[in-house]
Ligand code: SF4
């Protein structure tokens with residue numbers, strides 16, 4: 001990977017700036033990347049629009065402008081105008097959104113691969129944010145989700161000990177709760193085109209394989225957060241369509257390129 005760029009959209013109070021500059025950027029630097037991360041504020045108050053820009057890569061970063069055409073957009077809040085958030089996001093790019101149910105976005109934006117999680121619920125569960133706060137802080141759950149999506153789409157993996165070190169260096173309170181929120185955020189990420197309540201699935205998305213390159217190493221089975229890859233007594237692998245949410249983790253961890261994720265609007269494999 002030469003360069004990756006991400007634009008974050010959030011609201012004042014949700015912790016976007018601290019996530020970007022005190023968690024994600026230091027973590028990527030610990031991993032050896034060149035990193036550039038900066039926020040832009042509409043107004044420095046709770047509820048006002050906040051935009052964050054992140055570039056990282058293996059070579060020095062010499063561009064210092066706002067990011068107009070990101071590889072990924074991370075949306076902290078669906079109250080932000082979607083047209084504004086996905087402005088100049090190219091077809092095939094990634095949208096990660098904090099939403100209890102992002103399937104409606106799949107209908108409106110079939111050109112993007114959309115991941116979602118309920119970061120608000122994770123924050124409340126871990127006593128980080130209050131249920132009655134319209135702008136509660138969700139940054140550690142979003143950081144975890146962002147790290148998971150980086151694993152899936154960019155093969156960028158952060159070690160747990162690096163995550164812990166960064167959180168301990170950046171947080172002054174509720175370190176255990178926020179660390180839990182990061183890990184729960186990672187595990188909660190789902191492809192928004194996953195199974196619907198009636199069990200039906202979006203035919204544009206799916207997992208195929210394992211193909212004949214598979215060595216039966218079981219990594220996919222072990223890493224699947226939905227326990228959707230069954231292994232029979234005679235080592236036959238089956239992906240359960242009613243449990244799989246197309247998160248792509250199995251594809252990312254497979255060392256043999258033996259699984260394929262359908263992620264485009266025509267149903268062709270990529
Ligand atoms: S995409 Fe792979 S890892 Fe994700 S739920 Fe489906 S089978 Fe499991």
Ligand code: SF4
Pocket residue numbers: 209210211213214215216217218219220221253254255256257258259
């Ligand atoms: S991770 Fe890949 S090689 Fe290993 S069992 Fe799964 S499909 Fe096969």
